Amino acid sequence: MDRILREPIENYLTQKQLTFAGNQLADRLRNEFPNLLAQILPDQSRYKVAGSPGKGNWTDNPWIAILDTLITDTPQSGYYPVFLFKSDMSGVYLSLNQGVTEVREYYRRDAKNVLKLRAEDFRAKIDIDENDLLEIDLNSNSSNAKLYKAGNIIAKYYSADNLPNVAELTADVLRFLHLYEELTFNDTQIDEKKDLTAIEKKQYRLHFRIERNSGVSKKVKDFKGYICEACDFNFVDKYGELGRQFIAAHHLTPIANLGIGQFQINIQTDFAVLCSNCHSMIHRLDDPSDLEQLRQNIMQNE
Known part of the structure; x- marks a missing residue:
């Protein structure tokens, strides 16, 4: 050494x-x-x-x-x-x-x-x-x-x-x-209005850092495709070629479960691909890992 x-x-x-x-x-x-x-x-x-x-x-x-x-x-x-x-x-x-x-x-x-x-x-x-x-x-x-x-x-x-x-x-x-x-x-900004403990702030920052990593995001999209897993929106159907390969990768691991310092990423299970609206809405849930709750909200208001 x-x-x-x-x-x-x-x-x-x-x-x-x-x-x-x-x-x-x-x-x-x-x-x-x-x-x-x-x-x-x-x-x-x-x-x-x-x-x-x-x-x-x-x-x-x-x-x-x-x-x-x-x-x-x-x-x-x-x-x-x-x-x-x-x-x-x-x-x-x-x-x-x-x-x-x-x-x-x-x-x-x-x-x-x-x-x-x-x-x-x-x-x-x-x-x-x-x-x-x-x-x-x-x-x-x-x-x-x-x-x-x-x-x-x-x-x-x-x-x-x-x-x-x-x-x-x-x-x-x-x-x-x-x-x-x-x-x-x-160096990762979060909503400081949230009443979070110091460890919770670190967990939120880690969540956003994972979600915004371009390398991880590309692997998720390559695996899961480009149709929103919450509302089935397809950008190509709406915008043609302009919308090809456009989607957001959302990190689903519950923030409370994120370990600081060590973590493992599973591309197949830890992420969802979401359209822009659904991605914004899931972050407004109390638990932004609850994809099923977001789906229920969409169904109830169709």
């Missing part, structure tokens, strides 16, 4: 002088090290670990990221904890950072300022202490390094001569995952 940080620190600069294609250290950064890191995660069905030594050529700053797939399944967007190695391999940061590729493509010259503003907003939403407010310096003039510096939300630094042992590394990763989850919940 300690090889995740130690091997790149000790060998990256030497290997960087060699051919990139087929390099064993490059391959371990893409595959073995992410797999080792995944073993300490509390819910491997939810989190995806990815690493990179560069694309087509060595990068100044190799990285290994932990992605919450309810937020993003690519390091190019969203936010996530990531190990970022300094270019001179004098140390490595564990940083709660932001995907910079999409921001750079959309905002271009303003990308750095956008990332800084978002980082400030994210920091305001989580419970951190002064030790977390660490600026990162990746010792590189590459555009990505500058954007990672701007996008850093919180960070912890390990110098090459004082790398953490397995227990320390595990504790730090789990703590950053806790802050990651806290940010996930607090």
Whole structure:
């Protein structure tokens, strides 16, 4: 487990002088090290670990990221904890950072300022202490390094001569995952007029996060089709080609049953496909998982 940080620190600069294609250290950064890191995660069905030594050529700053797939399944967007190695391999940061590729493509010259503003907003939403407010310096003039510096939300630094042992590394990763989850919940808006306890608010936020995940939604629609399961409305019948493959995927698992931190998703049983009206109405029920109650309401008023 300690090889995740130690091997790149000790060998990256030497290997960087060699051919990139087929390099064993490059391959371990893409595959073995992410797999080792995944073993300490509390819910491997939810989190995806990815690493990179560069694309087509060595990068100044190799990285290994932990992605919450309810937020993003690519390091190019969203936010996530990531190990970022300094270019001179004098140390490595564990940083709660932001995907910079999409921001750079959309905002271009303003990308750095956008990332800084978002980082400030994210920091305001989580419970951190002064030790977390660490600026990162990746010792590189590459555009990505500058954007990672701007996008850093919180960070912890390990110098090459004082790398953490397995227990320390595990504790730090789990703590950053806790802050990651806290940010996930607090970055998802709910109706604050509802009289909810703190745990109920987290459960509602998790419900909406699952429901709005585009990857999950696509799988549900591919499996269940595009006819409303409450009122049988078919968008194609009403709107022709404009309505093809248009429907909402609604998460049916009772909110009170959602576990915080660990959960399993069953595409076949945990979701319904609903038209826009039915999707809005089911969220007005006391129990938005009660599809049968919604059907009864429709039948009684036909």
